[in-house]
Amino acid sequence: xxxxxxxxxxVIVILLxxxxxxxxxxxxxxxxxxxxxxxxYGESAGLGLPGLSAHFIDVGQGDSVxxxxxxxxxxVDAGTRDGGDAVVEYLTKLGVKTxxxxxxxxxxxxxxxxxxxxxxxxxxxxxxxxxxxxxxxPTTSAxxxxxxxxxxxxxxxxxxxxxxxxxxxxxxxxxxxxxxKQYDSLNNMSIVIRVEYEGRALMLTGDAEAEEENDMLDxxxxxxxxxxxxxxHGSFTSTSDRFLDAVGPxxxxxxxGADNSYGYPHKETLKKLDKRGITTLRTDTDGTVVVxxxxxGISYAxxx
Ligand SMILES: [Zn+2]
Ligand SMILES: [Zn+2]
Numbered sequence: 001x002x003x004x005x006x007x008x009x010x011v012i013v014i015l016l017x018x019x020x021x022x023x024x025x026x027x028x029x030x031x032x033x034x035x036x037x038x039x040x041y042g043e044s045a046g047l048g049l050p051g052l053s054a055h056f057i058d059v060g061q062g063d064s065v066x067x068x069x070x071x072x073x074x075x076v077d078a079g080t081r082d083g084g085d086a087v088v089e090y091l092t093k094l095g096v097k098t099x100x101x102x103x104x105x106x107x108x109x110x111x112x113x114x115x116x117x118x119x120x121x122x123x124x125x126x127x128x129x130x131x132x133x134x135x136x137x138p139t140t141s142a143x144x145x146x147x148x149x150x151x152x153x154x155x156x157x158x159x160x161x162x163x164x165x166x167x168x169x170x171x172x173x174x175x176x177x178x179x180x181k182q183y184d185s186l187n188n189m190s191i192v193i194r195v196e197y198e199g200r201a202l203m204l205t206g207d208a209e210a211e212e213e214n215d216m217l218d219x220x221x222x223x224x225x226x227x228x229x230x231x232x233h234g235s236f237t238s239t240s241d242r243f244l245d246a247v248g249p250x251x252x253x254x255x256x257g258a259d260n261s262y263g264y265p266h267k268e269t270l271k272k273l274d275k276r277g278i279t280t281l282r283t284d285t286d287g288t289v290v291v292x293x294x295x296x297g298i299s300y301a302x303x304x
Pocket of ligand 1: 110111207
């Protein structure tokens with residue numbers, strides 16, 4: 001009697017283990033099977049899109065990404081000073097009044113130049129910036145002016161983004177992965193975030209280059225993501241092979257200006273993405289790109 005009970009227990013345990021293995025297999029299968037789907041972006045889509053949407057705003061040469069889920073809004077970067085007009089216009093068109101958080105990835109003008117305009121146009125509840133040693137900051141620092149503008153316009157101070165911390169603003173939630181230390185290059189001081197939504201993930205890397213990517217790889221953090229914004233506007237100095245394989249995106253977005261003088265995106269980066277069969281969208285040729293993450297999969301619209 002005792003033996004048969006033990007046998008039943010063993011059978012149940014084996015069954016449970018196999019079920020778990022199958023379940024894991026299915027999840028993996030689903031993740032790899034469905035490729036990103038293009039969708040029509042109607043005039044009314046705006047903030048009515050399902051799941052978490054990421055709007056890669058066409059700001060010319062620069063970066064600006066609006067994250068939206070369930071009415072919560074986070075803006076990552078705001079382009080150059082001129083690009084700031086495009087950001088304000090786009091957000092106004094969507095009916096945005098308040099931003100739950102603005103992330104300033106790093107103090108370069110093509111990322112924070114438009115921020116003062118954003119602070120003037122919208123209510124901003126929180127600001128995240130990287131902690132940079134004083135000796136690494138440019139002396140005529142537009143950065144300090146921008147940080148001052150936050151206080152002036154919004155009465156709130158910027159907080160330093162801490163690696164490993166999870167920041168949650170309503171339905172928009174992300175982990176700060178980097179910077180993990182001080183670098184001489186300001187690009188490598190970029191705040192890198194992994195936005196998580198219902199089992200899906202999107203990684204925004206600012207202008208992080210191979211050095212910062214390598215430190216993220218060494219940190220053992222979860223790097224996998226369905227969608228990757230390639231670092232530094234598709235420069236060959238970012239999106240290293242090892243990093244790209246660890247992230248394993250199905251969709252990549254490159255934010256850069258049409259006919260920019262740097263030659264972004266570099267052909268080396270495009271080749272790496274193409275070789276891996278990763279759908280690649282570009283703000284210079286596709287205009288504003290909107291990507292939606294839902295439990296069901298990834299979809300995108302261009303020219304929004
Ligand atoms: Zn940049
Ligand atoms: Zn930069």
